[in-house]
Amino acid sequence: MVLLLGMYGTASRAADTSAPPATAATATPPAGAYRIDKSHASLLLRVSHMGFSTYTTRFSRFDATLSFDPTNIPASKLVAIIETASLEMDAAPKMCTDIVRGPQLLDAAKFPKIVFRSDSIRMTGDKTFEISGKLDLHGVTRPLTLTATYNGGYPGMPNMDPHARIGFSAHGSFKRSDFGMGFGVPAPGTTMGVGDLIDVTIEAEFTGPALPNAAAKPH
Numbered sequence: 001m002v003l004l005l006g007m008y009g010t011a012s013r014a015a016d017t018s019a020p021p022a023t024a025a026t027a028t029p030p031a032g033a034y035r036i037d038k039s040h041a042s043l044l045l046r047v048s049h050m051g052f053s054t055y056t057t058r059f060s061r062f063d064a065t066l067s068f069d070p071t072n073i074p075a076s077k078l079v080a081i082i083e084t085a086s087l088e089m090d091a092a093p094k095m096c097t098d099i100v101r102g103p104q105l106l107d108a109a110k111f112p113k114i115v116f117r118s119d120s121i122r123m124t125g126d127k128t129f130e131i132s133g134k135l136d137l138h139g140v141t142r143p144l145t146l147t148a149t150y151n152g153g154y155p156g157m158p159n160m161d162p163h164a165r166i167g168f169s170a171h172g173s174f175k176r177s178d179f180g181m182g183f184g185v186p187a188p189g190t191t192m193g194v195g196d197l198i199d200v201t202i203e204a205e206f207t208g209p210a211l212p213n214a215a216a217k218p219h
Contacts, residue, residue, distance in 0.1 A: 031069035034206035051191025061086035164208035
């Protein structure tokens, strides 16, 4: 959205005949250090609620850094840090949010950060891959594998988005009981409670090196 506003926010900008050619948006982005663009990223969680629905929630505050080379994706390194207390539960009663963020589950006061660090990346297609790493959650560290797709990127566009930009979609799942959070898990053979399996969906854009001689601009 910010990028669109920057490109089309005024009539004079939209009518600018000096806009870069279309190839600028399809050229290969450079290798280097990238950081997540928080205005174009989401981290969603889905879990069964008594078997009646799949409840969807999200974390609203997180950061990530990525060492990335589009010609050598398996060499990439990712570190993501999530603020535990930023779990959002729209319209949920305070009693529910207190339980989820409190000692019975996430215990955000004691464990304020959730961290994922990649260990290896295995290509499964031209632009699809598996990210194997370790998830630090609730004082427990366990392996986690994400399936991901590299959606492409560009090296930047002068006067519009002068930094390189890349985008990814990723998905994974884990059992919360594996991280010491078994409160409310349904008894075997029932669905009365909140599911053990947490489904994670990530959409993220990252910004990286600037174009040569490009002035830094907000994204």
